[in-house]
Amino acid sequence: MKKLSPPEFARLRVKTRLNLAGRDPTDSYGFVNPAIVRGSTVVYPNTEDFLVRKARYTYGTDGNPTIDALLAAANTIEGGAGVVVTPSGLMACTLAFLAMLSSGDHVLVTDSVYRPTRNFCETFLKRMGIETTYYDPAIGADIATLFKPNTKAVWTEAPGSQTFEMQDIPAIVAAAHARDVLVLMDNTWATPLFFDSHKFGVDISVQAGTKYYAGHSDVLIGTVSARTPELYKSLNRAWHELGLIIAPEDAFLTLRGMRTMALRLKEQMPAGLEMAQWLGERPEVARVLHPALPGAPGHEIWKRDFTGASSLFAIELAPVSMKAVGAMLDGLTLFGIGASWGGYESLVLPFDCKAYRTATTPDFKGPTIRLHIGLEDLDDLKADLDAGFARLRAAS
Numbered sequence: 001m002k003k004l005s006p007p008e009f010a011r012l013r014v015k016t017r018l019n020l021a022g023r024d025p026t027d028s029y030g031f032v033n034p035a036i037v038r039g040s041t042v043v044y045p046n047t048e049d050f051l052v053r054k055a056r057y058t059y060g061t062d063g064n065p066t067i068d069a070l071l072a073a074a075n076t077i078e079g080g081a082g083v084v085v086t087p088s089g090l091m092a093c094t095l096a097f098l099a100m101l102s103s104g105d106h107v108l109v110t111d112s113v114y115r116p117t118r119n120f121c122e123t124f125l126k127r128m129g130i131e132t133t134y135y136d137p138a139i140g141a142d143i144a145t146l147f148k149p150n151t152k153a154v155w156t157e158a159p160g161s162q163t164f165e166m167q168d169i170p171a172i173v174a175a176a177h178a179r180d181v182l183v184l185m186d187n188t189w190a191t192p193l194f195f196d197s198h199k200f201g202v203d204i205s206v207q208a209g210t211k212y213y214a215g216h217s218d219v220l221i222g223t224v225s226a227r228t229p230e231l232y233k234s235l236n237r238a239w240h241e242l243g244l245i246i247a248p249e250d251a252f253l254t255l256r257g258m259r260t261m262a263l264r265l266k267e268q269m270p271a272g273l274e275m276a277q278w279l280g281e282r283p284e285v286a287r288v289l290h291p292a293l294p295g296a297p298g299h300e301i302w303k304r305d306f307t308g309a310s311s312l313f314a315i316e317l318a319p320v321s322m323k324a325v326g327a328m329l330d331g332l333t334l335f336g337i338g339a340s341w342g343g344y345e346s347l348v349l350p351f352d353c354k355a356y357r358t359a360t361t362p363d364f365k366g367p368t369i370r371l372h373i374g375l376e377d378l379d380d381l382k383a384d385l386d387a388g389f390a391r392l393r394a395a396s
């Protein structure tokens, strides 16, 4: 393999860049994949080199070749100035806050935010003297009405966790940047393949790599990408100061997942949409929350800004007891009941967002259920759910 220059590499299309990024067989004894390098200590050839830390890698917490290989892949699809990697998706969210905010700052957070991120704002940020105001995810340009003199950042997530509200990111970015306010985004649902967040002006973009990057429900990992070199400098400094190194095995597994990510999403997007459509036609289902589904809430924004969809969405059932929901879900044979998503397997979970929302009150009348569609045969999945609906009706 002849080595490409950075400009030659940059000209390649995204599928090819995801295939090639971070592997250089001359660095891994000729093998296709990068080596898993474990280590804390780096030894230096002499005192002089040690004193100035003259080495490609200086110490385990400063970086490592396996992690760099993952960063190359993440960077090439984020298209920003630089990425850092964290031990979980949640840590990627919390690092974004920690790197960008200081005591006395105010931050605006969408009411549809991933719940553990909300918890971090309520605990850690509060303790650090950082004030959080939650806002309606549909706020758009009116976000400007919530700015205070000390507002430093707006946290966005589109579509929102569990309830899938879309956000008008360009309108929020325009309002925020007019006031020197940063826009941070949890872009896990779309991945950079389907929403080019930095191109839309998002300053700090977070991925729970646990989901579609890793893709196999066997790794916890996160990435944070910065739009500009200045932002990357702050982000990387915070990452370094906190000592947030990850295990090289996790970097390796995530990178392996990323090699097939475009292919998995190409299969999972239409599968999710077909399932959403099928569910929407059932009498037991009151509403489908999937922004890529024509007619669903947020579809117009999705169509304008996004180039694809992942296979995670939710449904609102027609009013029915939780006992009936239990009868439906407990008997499923292909769908696991569990959190997280983005793997090859289908998942389902009931949720109640009314329990923790503060800025908005979703108008759900029936129970709400989130589904993740994996790589199983769609007809088998439909048969599993069809039998589940029969149990639901019998228990109603």
Ligand SMILES: *Cc1c(COP(=O)(O)O)cnc(C)c1O
Binding pocket: 088, 089, 090, 091, 093, 114, 161, 186, 188, 189, 208, 209, 210, 211, 220, 221, 222, 340
């Ligand atoms: C899962 C998830 C996270 C957190 O990822 P973990 O690796 O599980 O900590 C963050 N944001 C969103 C939107 C998620 O779905």
